[in-house]
Amino acid sequence: MRSQARLFFLLFGLIGLVKCDEDEFLYGKFPPGFKWGLSVASYQTEGAYQEDGKGVSIWDTFTHQTPSPILDESNGDIACLSYHKSEEDVQLLKNMGATTYRFSLSWARILPNGTVDNINAKGIEYYDKLINLLIKNGIEPVVTLYHWDLPQHLQDLTGGWPSEEMIPYFVQYAELAFSKFGDRVKTWTTFNEAWVVCLIGYGEGVFAPGIKEISETPYKCAHTILKAHAQTYRMFDEKFRPKFGGKLGIVIDSGWYIAADENDPKDVDAVERALQFKHGLFASPLVFGKYPDIVRKYVDEKSQNEGRSSSRLPTFDEEWSTFLSGGVVDFLGLNHYTTQMVSAKPTRGPPSWYTDQDLSTYQDDAWPKSASSWLRVVPSGFRHILNWIKNTYGNIEVLVTENGFSDTADADWNDDDRVNYFKQYTNNMLKAVTIDGCNVTGYLGWSLLDNFEWASGYTERFGVHWVNFSDPDRTRTPKKSAAFLKELFTNNGFAKVDKKDEF
Numbered sequence: 001m002r003s004q005a006r007l008f009f010l011l012f013g014l015i016g017l018v019k020c021d022e023d024e025f026l027y028g029k030f031p032p033g034f035k036w037g038l039s040v041a042s043y044q045t046e047g048a049y050q051e052d053g054k055g056v057s058i059w060d061t062f063t064h065q066t067p068s069p070i071l072d073e074s075n076g077d078i079a080c081l082s083y084h085k086s087e088e089d090v091q092l093l094k095n096m097g098a099t100t101y102r103f104s105l106s107w108a109r110i111l112p113n114g115t116v117d118n119i120n121a122k123g124i125e126y127y128d129k130l131i132n133l134l135i136k137n138g139i140e141p142v143v144t145l146y147h148w149d150l151p152q153h154l155q156d157l158t159g160g161w162p163s164e165e166m167i168p169y170f171v172q173y174a175e176l177a178f179s180k181f182g183d184r185v186k187t188w189t190t191f192n193e194a195w196v197v198c199l200i201g202y203g204e205g206v207f208a209p210g211i212k213e214i215s216e217t218p219y220k221c222a223h224t225i226l227k228a229h230a231q232t233y234r235m236f237d238e239k240f241r242p243k244f245g246g247k248l249g250i251v252i253d254s255g256w257y258i259a260a261d262e263n264d265p266k267d268v269d270a271v272e273r274a275l276q277f278k279h280g281l282f283a284s285p286l287v288f289g290k291y292p293d294i295v296r297k298y299v300d301e302k303s304q305n306e307g308r309s310s311s312r313l314p315t316f317d318e319e320w321s322t323f324l325s326g327g328v329v330d331f332l333g334l335n336h337y338t339t340q341m342v343s344a345k346p347t348r349g350p351p352s353w354y355t356d357q358d359l360s361t362y363q364d365d366a367w368p369k370s371a372s373s374w375l376r377v378v379p380s381g382f383r384h385i386l387n388w389i390k391n392t393y394g395n396i397e398v399l400v401t402e403n404g405f406s407d408t409a410d411a412d413w414n415d416d417d418r419v420n421y422f423k424q425y426t427n428n429m430l431k432a433v434t435i436d437g438c439n440v441t442g443y444l445g446w447s448l449l450d451n452f453e454w455a456s457g458y459t460e461r462f463g464v465h466w467v468n469f470s471d472p473d474r475t476r477t478p479k480k481s482a483a484f485l486k487e488l489f490t491n492n493g494f495a496k497v498d499k500k501d502e503f
């Protein structure tokens with residue numbers, strides 16, 4: 001009788017959980033040791049673009065063109081002045097109760113020409129100081145080697161990422177970084193969002209270096225980056241892991257995708273295709289040693305129909321396939337912001353990554369907007385993409401390396417929309433971790449500071465600190481979202497409190 005009652009309540013409870021957990025706010029904690037913090041990137045925050053021997057990067061060149069390709073004709077010459085504000089930035093993190101900070105190294109600040117025959121000691125010093133300050137304050141550094149600011153010299157020398165000549169230059173730079181900072185940095189990522197580098201930088205030309213070669217070049221670029229990552233992983237394994245320990249991953253951006261008509265199997269198939277073209281294109285080779293079958297099939301067939309003698313998607317030869325199939329990532333970094341609707345209606349245009357997939361994407365007008373045209377608020381998408389990653393890659397470790405919301409330049413520090421975004425998105429992450437069992441080990445919000453937002457300049461703000469870009473000192477003011485995240489970080493989740501819940 002007693003056990004029957006227990007069973008009854010258990011079943012009842014489970015049904016309740018499954019039924020309600022989609023919409024209901026979940027109170028609860030993340031696992032002990034869950035990492036919390038904020039992210040930034042070198043070109044977007046450091047400024048000091050030609051101080052202390054820094055070399056020129058492709059973003060310096062790109063933003064200094066006339067006419068300017070940047071919406072407000074701005075650049076990252078000064079940005080947030082973070083090159084001179086390590087103490088202050090670390091203090092802001094400490095005030096928020098952050099345990100982790102993700103930043104990227106400016107390759108050209110360390111190696112002005114990109115090559116290891118000329119090391120800029122001042123560049124090493126800057127990162128040394130930042131890393132030491134973080135550690136002194138109990139904040140773990142998470143370092144990205146490449147967040148888009150390629151030394152201009154290497155672009156000129158090789159043609160950039162579409163060229164495999166880039167591989168040894170990257171591996172040597174990575175080796176230098178590991179040897180200088182690996183005693184203190186235990187979490188490394190190689191590339192931030194190779195999709196953006198290859199499609200927007202070398203395909204559409206809207207980001208540096210501004211190359212418009214949409215059909216084949218982005219796939220070549222992806223191929224090089226994957227090989228450069230893999231060789232870096234092997235070098236890390238052989239030369240540094242035995243000495244320093246630590247983990248090495250890559251950062252992949254992916255939204256979630258929803259079938260336009262969930263009862264139409266064509267649309268449902270298109271969702272999986274979209275995910276494999278966006279996320280699988282980069283993760284699959286590093287986890288399984290090959291491009292996703294569906295990507296291989298579609299690009300090969302299209303290329304053949306175009307009368308080409310070989311596929312626009314390169315192939316890993318046997319040696320590479322064997323090497324990659326052992327797995328060359330310790331974790332996957334995930335940048336997640338938004339969601340798209342997907343229909344099986346092909347996109348029109350010249351042959352490219354966009355048309356190869358035989359689908360089209362759009363956003364629902366009912367979804368709340370941000371200041372960025374591409375970013376609408378769909379919190380449940382976060383839980384879905386985390387589950388898809390879990391199911392696709394055998395519950396691999398995931399570190400959320402970016403997630404955030406933009407408002408406009410004239411918004412103030414009462415950023416209720418951002419508070420709401422963080423609250424809903426992180427609550428969906430809580431469900432993914434505690435209900436669905438997704439192996440997420442930490443969360444880094446984008447961004448610690450308002451910063452230089454690439455082709456949008458300073459017109460969109462993602463920071464939890466408001467930066468006064470008209471003040472030569474670039475003063476920082478915490479927004480409401482900084483206080484919200486502080487509470488989340490220090491509670492390690494959402495505590496059900498009796499006292500008035502401020503958020």
Ligand code: GBH
Nearest residue numbers: 041192193196200206253335374453455462
């Ligand atoms: C992240 O990318 C970046 O890692 C980060 O540096 C950036 O600050 C953050 O987003 C906020 O934007 O309309 O052609 O200009 C997220 C994925 C891909 C979203 C590129 C914006 C703009 C394409 N991003 N996309 S375009």
